[in-house]
Amino acid sequence: MYDIEKIYQAKDVPDAVRALAENPDAVVISGGSDVLIQIREGRLAGCSLVSIHNIAELKGIEMDKDGTILIRPATSFSHITNNDIIKKYIPVLGDAVDQVGSPQIRNIGTVGGNVCNGVTSADSASTLFALNAVLELTGENGTRQVPIGQFYKGPGKTVREHSEILTAIRITKDNYDGFGGHYIKYGKRNAMEIATLGCSVSVKLTPDKKAIEDLRLAYGVAAPTPMRCTETESAVKEMKISPELFEKVGKGALAEVNPRSSWRASKEFRLQLIEELGKRALKQAIINAGGTLDA
């Protein structure tokens, strides 16, 4: 039995925004795979909920005429993984969210909830960082666009205002066209896991497929929020695919990240994973981008 004081099922986005504005303590619930756990644990016991569950306008994936991919936030992980647009243009995202929890969780959990939770371990987040996703927030004063790199303020904290709803996640064509990507989730076991570390790499190779044209190196749990290693990305631009490249990416990442020690994993262990996973994800991303490792 869940300790829920009251719940309001919103009819549409404006209704949800209004309900949130009227209930300053209310919590948004969509799939429920995080909120219900927090209610059960007592952290959110006795809470008021505004539900955006099953609002049709918040679901689905489509492509604009200019090639921008639009992912509506209440799309479940399993729908993302099995979506034809995702499979064709950004399979790395489908693979990443296919590593969330369990089949049951992936059937109810939503990508919007994953992002709005503000946690660094979210499996979708590092890949959305690598893809330069832009988030659309809708509130009482209309909508605003926030690049994902500016969305996170700290652990569990985002720039989303209380009465705002995430209404779209957009990835423009220049951020996926010609790129190959790969996400590695590192957990202590192979399912039912929260990431000890996540690494997502998106890479575009030079036309001869022998060097780096554009690299995005993103991590989860390497810092209080998901992050990109921008200095390393710049430093390896135009570098040939070579052992030196992988070494430089691994070591470069170490200089930019800021993992912490906790009982779940020590800082030293996470640093080992950051270096190793950066190299491994890049290798696979290069292959996915049409390159070879012995180029």
Add this chain to the structure above:
Amino acid sequence: MGVGKKIDRVDAYAKVTGEAKYSADLAPDGLLVARVVHSKIANGLVKSFDLDEALKVPGVVKIVTCFDVPDIQFPTAGHPWSVEAAHQDVQDRKILNQRVRFYGDDIAAVIAEDEVAASRAARLIKVVYEEYPPVLTVDEAMAEGAVPVHSEYPDNILKHTRFTVGDGDFEKAAKENGLLLIDKVYETQRVQHCHIEVPVSFAYQDANGKIVVTTSTQIPHIVRRVIGQALGIPWGKIRVIKPYIGGGFGNKQDVLYEPLNAFLCTQVGGRGVRLELTREETLACTRVRHAVKFHAKAAVRPDGTLVSRKLEVFSNQGAYASHGHAIAANAANMFKQLYQDEKGLEADSYTVYTNSATAGAMRGYGIPQSDFVTEALTEDLARLTGIDPLEYRLKNCVKEGYVDPHLKFGFESYGLKECILKGRDFIHWDEKRAEYKDQTGPVRRGVGMAIFCYKTGVYPISLETASCRMVLNQDGSLQIQMGATEIGQGADTVFSQMAAESLGITEDRIYVVSTQDTDITPFDTGAYASRQTYVSGKALKKTAEQLKAKILDYASYKLKLPAEGLDIRDNYIVSMADNKSLLSMEELATEAFYSLDRSVHITAEATYHCKENTFASGVCFAEVEVDMPLGKVKVLNIINVHDSGILINPKLAEAQVHGGISMGIGYGLSEILLYDKNGKPLNDNLLDYKMPTSMDTPDLHVDFVQINDPTGPYGNKALGEPPAIPVAPALRNAVLHATGVAVDSLPLDPQKLVEHFKAAGLI
């Protein structure tokens, strides 16, 4: 029909369709709900409560605190009671405790109309404590000046025992010239059973004041006794009902919250109260496997002769005695039994109270811990001599005919060496050991093994008694009531097969009453050790023999033929001389019930007091791939080969082994309960406590060596617990083979492995 057949479980359809009723399914509507209030400190005293806010919560009926319970200390271990005070279990806790001994101790309980009200009230209760510094480890608890966890044990040592074999002087034996020596500490961690059904019970008082408790337990008759002890009321005033249960693995071989549940119902005028733990409470506040620190010394000659060993066992008991020193003593015993030292052995065992979760029974009862030290040490000794570890084991392991010098029983049947040889072939030991010899690179493979032996029942350490009742129906079918409990292991199914074997009545006409009800069911101490098929099987066989004699006696009367010439086969009375069917069981039974000449209800009931025991044994072989930079161990192939006597049901036996290997993989690679410096649990949930998932588990292979054990009722001996025993040390030894790195503590989790590989310069 009968023993040795792969019949389906008798409860398969009920369980698969959801028809099988568990405690929570049986709870009637309208029960009150209880919620336990747990301490937020690990060591101290409750000075007072402020209940005002909590009592204001709508729906709260009553709050009971540690100041309201009977001033009686009681034991909780699922052991047979002893009529001699010296052999009774330690009585060291009350229904609710003012003296707080671990983080999560039970200090109060809320009774409310529903779960939300109970939970809200529980959160609003304010407690004032007097706090003492917690002692969490054996070292802290044994240090000078440590606060006694129990005033009765000022040095925190619950018990210390020592035994020797042969010379019994390791230091003297180790002086021999040219010996290779090891002196090391091996450690095992605290883990939990993680049975799928959390502890749940409901209790009410019937019209005559009898307290009726329906509960998820392995040991209904013991639960009745302990409730009586805890409440200070006659045992006959309590009735315990045990329906189907979703696993126990030893956690429910302890009396957990039934005394509190029984007491709470008396506090609300006998109204029904339901008490169901959360998974978090189950992990933090029920029982765990003892974490044990072993200090081992050993001396071996370069030719591989094991000369002498010495073992010190430091077992972390946690806050309350529960099964207490039995686990440490058991652990030291197997260290002795699995290998015989040329000059002798000495063993000292300490069980130590600490301010941490209470350790109790868990599948294997100290032997998984013991097998880790025994088989890690054995591997290290073999490496020291340069002898292949399998050959080293064949040379030194326990031999046919071994009798334990202290317990005075041994292998009544022996298949250990055959198990080793079978496993060697399956895993391609010799080829793989050679193939993986000189590897380089970050990802490496290895094969490892571990053997074990395991005593089937608890004789002569403890009483072994079991009862069975058989009742013939009018149609010639049969009801069996066993005091031994079905806890998912398949007991009801193998009991049906045993009865079919002994009686000549087919399994489709045999009904095992799965529910135990202490007002009805004959006495048995319950499902624990690996005793059901062995000890309770003997009670069943004895009862079946009596029933058969009665049936044949009636047949003799009816057929006017001497009973000695008659038998029962496939539900017919047959002539032994020509195997001719003379009378169906149905005709016989109907006649017996309704005969105007000689009416008799044919029943039988017997108790078997078991004064035999025998060792089972076996081996695990594992092949692993170690990704050193990531600290990951992938189990590529694994097999357990068991020497468990004749298998009653080979299909169920295989399933037992699957479950045990899976448990062993978790013990070896990922599971550990963690606490902060104040003793607060950190990972008391199934996200952070890492049981392996199916994605972490390879195909599990099983084989058996079937040798008739003359002491087993049907040639059988232990199988329930053994599969969980050898897996963790086999994995540890496989990682050692792959990387050259010996990890001496469990589990071999990624962070620990990375630290070891870095220290070894491998990454």
